[in-house]
Amino acid sequence: MAPSRAEPDLSFLLDRTSHVLRTRMAAALAEIGLTARMHCVLVHAIEEERTQAQLAELGDMDKTTMVVTVDALEEAGLAERRPSSVDRRARIIALTEKGREMARRSQEVVDGVHRAALGSLPAEDAKALLQALDRLVEGHLSTPVEAPPVARRARQ
């Protein structure tokens, strides 16, 4: 996957930085008992009343992945499923008091990891990095080429 260290290219640099940062983040969040997905759901659920489907959309997760993420949050006593008052099919993910406290802590953890990385660079470099990445995300790299869906046998 990685090219030789002599000729680092954009793919190598992005893969490497995102992988290492993701690893750091996972380790930092694990110290307070969270995964990145749990953190993501916490911070979006605390903003306003949201259903599982809405939280899945925001976090770019499959609804089945959201099920296990919410299971984990419930098991940790951080959130609970409540029936929506407007749609009896839907579940609002409501944070417990412990969950709200955890949402604040985990955001501090995330910010800390980011500050440590960006703070290791000269200020202009850090600013330029964010600007360039943002321009790529908004522009040339905004849309992933979609892979053809995988065919699959019916159950049983």
Add this chain to the structure above:
Amino acid sequence: MAPSRAEPDLSFLLDRTSHVLRTRMAAALAEIGLTARMHCVLVHAIEEERTQAQLAELGDMDKTTMVVTVDALEEAGLAERRPSSVDRRARIIALTEKGREMARRSQEVVDGVHRAALGSLPAEDAKALLQALDRLVEGHLSTPVEAPPVARRARQ
């Protein structure tokens, strides 16, 4: 995984750009019948005589992953395993003529994908991006925190 679009952070930007670029690269290489791993092995194998273990090290792959990658290269007629003259356990991965031609083509494909991305930015942005990423890779993000190894039952 992704934060809300209103407050893009470093994690989101790196994950997103690396993921989309990786997708683009995979699609571009697939058009000439290669995976990213096959390309990686081709370009390192063409430089000098290298064994599977050396190529695995350079590409940061497990040796078992290297086996299936070399299998694919052989099946495509791009490379062949030759006994090393100095160590009868080791196999030199030698490119065929077709493999050498493919190595050149695939490097062009890779360079093209990178040029397209970097070329979409103002020149100073592109330069600053590479410099900042390189500084992170050489510095603060040089070493991933290692995850504890997964315990596993013995075979049978």
Add this chain to the structure above:
DNA sequence: TATTGTTATACTCTATAACTATA
């Protein structure tokens, strides 16, 4: 004893398909 390459397969992750209940 240690290492190269191989095979077999255990494990994780993710997402599809099918289902229930509602809309």
Add this chain to the structure above:
DNA sequence: TATAGTTATAGAGTATAACAATA
């Protein structure tokens, strides 16, 4: 008919363990 959430499980990807040949 379509959608929210759930369950079960298929499939891809990866890496561990064990092994044979050689160092």
